Amino acid sequence: MNAATTVGTADWTMRTGGRLEPAQQRRFVADLARVHVGNIVGRLSVLAHLNPRRNASVPPARLVPPDSPLTRAARDAATRVLPATLLNHSHRTYQFGRALGELEGVDVDAEVLFSAALLHDTGLVMANGRDDFTLTSARVARDVAEQVGLSTAATETLQTAITMHHSPRVTLAAGPVAYLLSAGAGVDVVGLRCWDLPRSTLAQAVSAHPRAGFKRYFAQAWADEAARVPQGRANLLRRYGVFAAAVRLAPFNE
Template sequence: MRDHRPERSVDPPDSALCRSAADLLRRTAPAPLVAHCHRSYALGAALITNRCEAYDAEILFVAAALHDLGLTAAYGHVDAHGFEHVGAAVAADLLRVHGGDEQRATLVRDAVAMHLELTTGQDPRPEVAALHVGAAADVLGIGLDRLPDGLLDDVLQRWPRVGFTAWLSAAMQAEAQRRPASTAGRYVREFGFLQMLAAAEVPA
């Protein structure tokens, strides 16, 4: 299903699937992460419209809502190579519970599982690319200059960044210690991710 979303929309589709994903996020994640996931959806949706005319907004929202669940206390204990694979499995299962076919389940799984990879922003599947660029915009400020005028202010008013940088820094340090061979572990250890996060020029 392809559903074109207006450029200025900061809200997900009003569907049972999206409401279920939002509820799961609220029940399991701290407030800074809840806000980050909503910002990632809104920013990713705005940025991907520069490249494509239509995309599956439900898939993008479910992926955005659940992409960091593996960093939470509720899911951090799950055995996986990296936190992104935890969220990927949860997102795919949620699609199936709501009657989604395997094609859509695979799409949401890939969007979450691949969101940390540096090349994912060029993935031909808009839902996969959109989560990557939306999360990167929110975390590191990448691509914020390509947003429509006023959209970032709208997003930050709706979903403030209060406490997010400190929460993510602590969560990524814990992930790197728990799973040193994971993608997050390599980013922290080899690429100075925590320093990049602290230095990111992202409006508060």
């Protein structure tokens, strides 16, 4: 992965403001189409009881976030900025991403993953101007990283996970943190890969961090972001990803 040219990396987002060129928009829409197909197949597998992971088990202790200067600083920053609805979403994103990593045997820096999850949507609240909201989130993450003396490499991992998280089809090639952050957010927002998680894991995360009207709140926040950055990924997701409908149809009550 070329950090300077790959859509969604921190370098790319800082250079472009998150605005896609026409060729990049076309590739983005093609990736979205593949995600739609995978979502349909996955939901059908649940209805047909064909996915054995639904009956798997992830020990709850493995989903408890680590306690460190980095995670405490990230939690403090997120708590200062985010309303309860988004803060709870951030915690669920970590738990879902971490659970997928446990089931797939993905070795991930849990401190960086938790910090990325807690900070990834701070820009939805704070961003202004014409740049992608994840650029603001990445700046918040940089400030947290500097506060605790995080290494340059780990800071870049943290920022790129945040700026990539709402691109479709983020793979392990982007790194374990980016992969699991995107996957965890996808589960919580639109139900992507919910079929790969045990029912108990889904229920425990929602019980510990209630959704509290998340669907309505997030759909409106996303519409505002799409209008603010018309050439950005959020707007393409809204236009071609039938995003508002996908949020409403996520397999959660609210």
